[in-house]
Amino acid sequence: MAHITLPPGLPGIRGPMAFRPETAGPLNELVDVLLQGPHTLSKGERELIATFVSARNDCRFCQTIHGAVAACHLDGDEDLVVQVKEDPERASISDKLKALLVIAGKTAESGKSVTAADVELARRHGATDLEIHDAVLIAAVFCLCNRYVDGLATWTPEDPAYYRERAPLVAENGYAASTSASPKQYDSA
Amino acid sequence: MRELAEVLLRGPNTLSSGEREMIAAFVSSRNDCQFCHNSHRAAAAHHLDGDYELVDAVKRDYETARVSSKLKALLAIAGKVQQDGRSVTTADVDRARGEGATDLEIHDTVLIAAAFSMFNRYVDGLATFTPTDPDAYDEMGRRMAREGYVRKSG
Numbered sequence: 336m337a338h339i340t341l342p343p344g345l346p347g348i349r350g351p352m353a354f355r356p357e358t359a360g361p362l363n364e365l366v367d368v369l370l371q372g373p374h375t376l377s378k379g380e381r382e383l384i385a386t387f388v389s390a391r392n393d394c395r396f397c398q399t400i401h402g403a404v405a406a407c408h409l410d411g412d413e414d415l416v417v418q419v420k421e422d423p424e425r426a427s428i429s430d431k432l433k434a435l436l437v438i439a440g441k442t443a444e445s446g447k448s449v450t451a452a453d454v455e456l457a458r459r460h461g462a463t464d465l466e467i468h469d470a471v472l473i474a475a476v477f478c479l480c481n482r483y484v485d486g487l488a489t490w491t492p493e494d495p496a497y498y499r500e501r502a503p504l505v506a507e508n509g510y511a512a513s514t515s516a517s518p519k520q521y522d523s524a
Numbered sequence: 525m526r527e528l529a530e531v532l533l534r535g536p537n538t539l540s541s542g543e544r545e546m547i548a549a550f551v552s553s554r555n556d557c558q559f560c561h562n563s564h565r566a567a568a569a570h571h572l573d574g575d576y577e578l579v580d581a582v583k584r585d586y587e588t589a590r591v592s593s594k595l596k597a598l599l600a601i602a603g604k605v606q607q608d609g610r611s612v613t614t615a616d617v618d619r620a621r622g623e624g625a626t627d628l629e630i631h632d633t634v635l636i637a638a639a640f641s642m643f644n645r646y647v648d649g650l651a652t653f654t655p656t657d658p659d660a661y662d663e664m665g666r667r668m669a670r671e672g673y674v675r676k677s678g
Contacts, residue, residue: 338617338634339627355631357535361527394609438649446648447556471649479642485609486601486634 338488346497347396348480350489352514363511366480369473371509376466378506379408380432381473383419387436388443388474390420394481396491401477403502431460435470442474525643530673532636533567539629541669542571543595544636546582547602551637553583554606557644559654564640566665594623598633605637 341350352359370381382405389397402416409415418426423436434457441448449471457467484491492498505513533544545568552560565583569576581589586599597620604611612634620630647654655661 338612338614339630351631351635355628355635357531358528358632358635361525361531365525365528392608442645442649445555446645446650449649449651451651468650472646475642475645475649478645479638482605482609482638482641483635486605486612486638487609487631488612 336488337490338486341487341489346490346492347400348484348489349514351483351487359514360511362479363514365476366510369469369476374469375463376432376435376469377408379405380428381469382408383416383428383432384436384439384470384473385477386416387419387423388439388477389481391440391443392478392481394477394485396484396489397477397481399491399495399498400501400505403498404505407502407506429460431457431462431466434460435462435466438467438470439474442471443478446471446475526673526675528639529643532632532639534672537628537632538626539595539598539632540571542568543591543598544632545571545669546579546591546595547599547633547636548640549579550583550586550599551602551606551640552644554603555641555644555648557640557648559647559652560640560644562658562661563664563668566661567668568665570665570669592623594620594625594629597623598625598629601630601633602637605634606641609634609638 337350339354342353345353352362370385371378374381382401386398386401386405389401398420402413402420405416406413415427419428419436423433426433434453438449438453438457441450441453454467457470462470501513533548534541537544545564549561549564549568552564555561565576565579568579572578578590582591582599586596589596591599597616601612601616601620604613604616617630620633625633
């Protein structure tokens with residue numbers, strides 16, 4: 336049971352977001368820009384970073400839903416998502432993404448663990464400043480989301496079907512539109 | 525992100541802005557993020573009539589600081605969230621409730637601690653410029669306390 340009384344029937348972050356729409360608005364906007372906005376990293380790659388960080392933080396809700404959304408963007412390749420969570424260095428992804436995942440993993444430990452050498456490696460594999468910035472910020476944002484979800488002991492559905500059914504909705508419409516009962520309310524936020 | 529900080533730290537709330545800035549400074553200090561720690565320490569002090577002593581006492585040992593029992597219980601929750609959300613126990617939440625904390629106050633404490641776990645990593649993960657002059661932070665904190673986080677246009 337969650338630590339506080341949340342609107343019923345909403346798993347994971349959706350419970351506290353419905354409880355506190357004033358903070359859900361800016362949070363969803365941030366996640367939409369980072370994961371769904373125009374970018375030189377594909378949506379699949381960005382969702383893999385989110386999934387990887389959530390797995391490192393052992394947040395079951397976030398790693399499962401973002402893993403499912405990542406798979407949606409990657410032609411249903413759930414194996415690749417598992418590979419990235421378990422051992423990104425050996426996963427079938429670009430060297431650039433591997434280097435960005437190293438930065439994301441360090442950010443999740445502590446921002447201070449990211450070294451000039453980590454950034455240099457990412458740059459050598461073609462990462463731009465914006466891609467490095469966004470890898471750090473995606474990792475930092477998921478350190479927020481993971482703590483928000485687990486710090487309130489929100490409901491984590493056991494059934495994988497929940498995540499598989501919800502993922503295409505999020506992949507298609509984004510987070511703000513899929514989280515809010517009436518997405519319009521965030522338009523002017 | 526500025527909007528999130530504005531709602532959490534300065535929006536209408538039964539916790540004062542001083543109390544909420546103390547939670548932010550406390551979490552940033554635990555994460556050893558000098559920029560966030562010093563600026564929110566100053567913002568908290570400016571909300572508390574310049575009482576830097578109290579803010580520093582909270583960071584050193586909130587259990588013995590001159591703050592309410594409710595805030596102590598909320599700081600205990602914030603400290604757990606800073607480590608890992610899963611370490612918050614029912615007993616932590618019961619203690620806060622026993623001291624009069626509402627669900628919204630508990631929610632906002634968790635989210636402030638989680639948000640500063642983000643801000644701290646963002647600032648340090650990019651190795652951003654961190655001023656060393658204490659006066660710079662005092663001025664920053666004064667502005668954060670008076671004007672807030674969202675730049676007004678026009």
